[in-house]
Amino acid sequence: MTHIPHGDHWIAGRKTRSEGRFSSAPATGTSHEFSAGTPALVAEACAAAHAAFPAFAATTREERAKLLETIAGEIEARGEAITAIGSAETGLPEARLQGERGRTTGQLRLFADHIRKGDYLDHRHDAALPDRQPLPRPDLRMIQRPIGPVAVFGASNFPLAFSVAGGDTAAALAAGCPVVVKGHSAHPGTGEIVADAIAAAIEKLGMDPRIFSLVQGGKREVGEALVQDPRIKAVGFTGSLGGGRALYNLCAARPEPIPFFGELGSVNPMFVLPEAARARGKALGEGWAASLLMGAGQFCTNPGIAVIIDGPDADAFAEAARAALANSQPQVMLTDGMAEAYRQGAARVAAGAGVRALLAQDCSGRTSLPYLFEVSAADFLGNHELAEEVFGPLGVIVRVGDAAQMEEVAASFGGQLTVTLQLDDGDADFGRRLLPIAERVAGRVLCNGFPTGVEVADAIVHGGPYPASTNFGATSVGTLSIRRFLRPVCYQNLPDALIPEDLR
Structure with a gap:
C-alpha cells in the first residue's frame, strides 16, 4: 500500500494548509512537500485544545479506553503504508518499524486496560468524624484529575512509539487531556499518516475533534510558541540535551510555570564485575557490541560505556567487542544531521587525553560505522566530555585498577536512564556495594542483560536523574507515565449530588 502525503497539518479535526512549505529528506525514495508550522497555527491548536478540555476531562474512562483502542485499530489498518513511508523516510528496516508499530498499538491498548481498572486514580477517602474531639474531621475524598492540554514533541529515533501516537500522546489522552503534537x-x-488514523478514530466515535492537533515542521519559534502558550499545562519531550534544556527553561520562565517532562540523553554505563569478566568476558564483549550496533546506535538506552578491571579478562572483553564491531556493515542513520553529529562526537572522544582507538573507521554521508575506544579510569575521571552521549554505534571501555576505582567511576556519572551490572555468583558482595550507587544514578538497573530496548509494562521506568530526564519522579514509558498528566484534587464535604462518578 502506498501513501501519497497530503502535506497538511491536522488542526482540531481539520486538514490545514499553510503558506510556508518544507521538503522531507528521505533515506530512499521520493521527497514530499509539507506545510510548515507557524506560531499562529500553534495558537489555533492550543485554543481548540483549551476549549475541548472541560468536556474531554469529564468523559468516562470507558469512553477514553474505546478511543485508545480505536486509534490502535486505525493505525493497524494503515500498517503497510506506515511501514513503507516510515522506512523510506528514516532508513529503518521494515522489520524494525513493524515491531515498533506493534509496540505503539500495544501501549495504546495497555493504557485502555489501565484506565478501565481505575487504580491510577489513587482514590483515597477519609470518612467524616463529626464526634471527634477536640475537633470534628470533615469528609475528605482525593482523586487524580487531568492537568489540561498537553504538548508533545515527536522524537527523531522512534517515528511511531515516541511520536504522534506514542507513549506521551497515549498517556495524555488516557488521562483526559487534549494533545497538541509538534511533529518531527x-x-x-x-x-501525517498516524495523525490521519487518530482523526479517523475520533470521527468514528463522534468525539470532539479539538482534542487532537498535529503541527508539522516549522522553525524553532514554533516549538517555543507551543511550550509558552498559556493554555498548555504540561509538555512531553524526547530529544537532545541542548534542545530539551532550552524548552525546559522556557517552561520554567512562563508567568505560570508548567512541568516539562523531557528525556534528554544517557550513556547507560555497563559495569563488568570481576567474576563475570573471568567466566564470560568474550561473550559479554560480543553481546555489548551487538547492543551498540542495534538501530545504528540510535537508541536512548544504548550502552555507550563499559567499565571493567584492567588485565587479561579486560583484554579478552575488548578484543571480542572490537572483532564483532569490525565485522559489521554500514548502517543508514535517521538524518544527515545525525550522521554528521555522530562523526563529530567520535572525533571529540578520539581527541581526549589518554584515549586509545581500538577501532576507527571512515564513514560518510548518511551512513555510520562503529567506533571503539578505551581509556584509563584516571583519564576518564579527568575528562567529563568522555561521559557525554554520542548518538550512534560508539563504545568506550574504561579500564579501572580495582573494585574501589570501579565504585569511584560509578559515582562520577550524572543521571542515566539505565545502569547495567554484569555479575556472577562470586560478584554478589561487590554487586551489593555497587547497587546503591547505581540506583542513585539511574531509573532502571539491569543485571546480566543489555539495556537496549524498553519493555512497555506497569513496572518499567524510563527516566532518571538529570540529564537523563528533567523530572526524576516520572517515567515516559509504562502505565506510571500517566501520572505526569494528572494532579491530585481533594473534595471536602462534597454532597452526594456532586460526587464525580470516579469517586463513587
Missing part, C-alpha cells in the same frame, strides 16, 4: 521533520509523512 525527520519523518513528516509517517507522522
Whole structure:
C-alpha cells in the first residue's frame, strides 16, 4: 500500500494548509512537500485544545479506553503504508518499524486496560468524624484529575512509539487531556499518516475533534510558541540535551510555570564485575557490541560505556567487542544531521587525553560505522566530555585498577536512564556495594542483560536523574507515565449530588 502525503497539518479535526512549505529528506525514495508550522497555527491548536478540555476531562474512562483502542485499530489498518513511508523516510528496516508499530498499538491498548481498572486514580477517602474531639474531621475524598492540554514533541529515533501516537500522546489522552503534537521533520509523512488514523478514530466515535492537533515542521519559534502558550499545562519531550534544556527553561520562565517532562540523553554505563569478566568476558564483549550496533546506535538506552578491571579478562572483553564491531556493515542513520553529529562526537572522544582507538573507521554521508575506544579510569575521571552521549554505534571501555576505582567511576556519572551490572555468583558482595550507587544514578538497573530496548509494562521506568530526564519522579514509558498528566484534587464535604462518578 502506498501513501501519497497530503502535506497538511491536522488542526482540531481539520486538514490545514499553510503558506510556508518544507521538503522531507528521505533515506530512499521520493521527497514530499509539507506545510510548515507557524506560531499562529500553534495558537489555533492550543485554543481548540483549551476549549475541548472541560468536556474531554469529564468523559468516562470507558469512553477514553474505546478511543485508545480505536486509534490502535486505525493505525493497524494503515500498517503497510506506515511501514513503507516510515522506512523510506528514516532508513529503518521494515522489520524494525513493524515491531515498533506493534509496540505503539500495544501501549495504546495497555493504557485502555489501565484506565478501565481505575487504580491510577489513587482514590483515597477519609470518612467524616463529626464526634471527634477536640475537633470534628470533615469528609475528605482525593482523586487524580487531568492537568489540561498537553504538548508533545515527536522524537527523531522512534517515528511511531515516541511520536504522534506514542507513549506521551497515549498517556495524555488516557488521562483526559487534549494533545497538541509538534511533529518531527525527520519523518513528516509517517507522522501525517498516524495523525490521519487518530482523526479517523475520533470521527468514528463522534468525539470532539479539538482534542487532537498535529503541527508539522516549522522553525524553532514554533516549538517555543507551543511550550509558552498559556493554555498548555504540561509538555512531553524526547530529544537532545541542548534542545530539551532550552524548552525546559522556557517552561520554567512562563508567568505560570508548567512541568516539562523531557528525556534528554544517557550513556547507560555497563559495569563488568570481576567474576563475570573471568567466566564470560568474550561473550559479554560480543553481546555489548551487538547492543551498540542495534538501530545504528540510535537508541536512548544504548550502552555507550563499559567499565571493567584492567588485565587479561579486560583484554579478552575488548578484543571480542572490537572483532564483532569490525565485522559489521554500514548502517543508514535517521538524518544527515545525525550522521554528521555522530562523526563529530567520535572525533571529540578520539581527541581526549589518554584515549586509545581500538577501532576507527571512515564513514560518510548518511551512513555510520562503529567506533571503539578505551581509556584509563584516571583519564576518564579527568575528562567529563568522555561521559557525554554520542548518538550512534560508539563504545568506550574504561579500564579501572580495582573494585574501589570501579565504585569511584560509578559515582562520577550524572543521571542515566539505565545502569547495567554484569555479575556472577562470586560478584554478589561487590554487586551489593555497587547497587546503591547505581540506583542513585539511574531509573532502571539491569543485571546480566543489555539495556537496549524498553519493555512497555506497569513496572518499567524510563527516566532518571538529570540529564537523563528533567523530572526524576516520572517515567515516559509504562502505565506510571500517566501520572505526569494528572494532579491530585481533594473534595471536602462534597454532597452526594456532586460526587464525580470516579469517586463513587
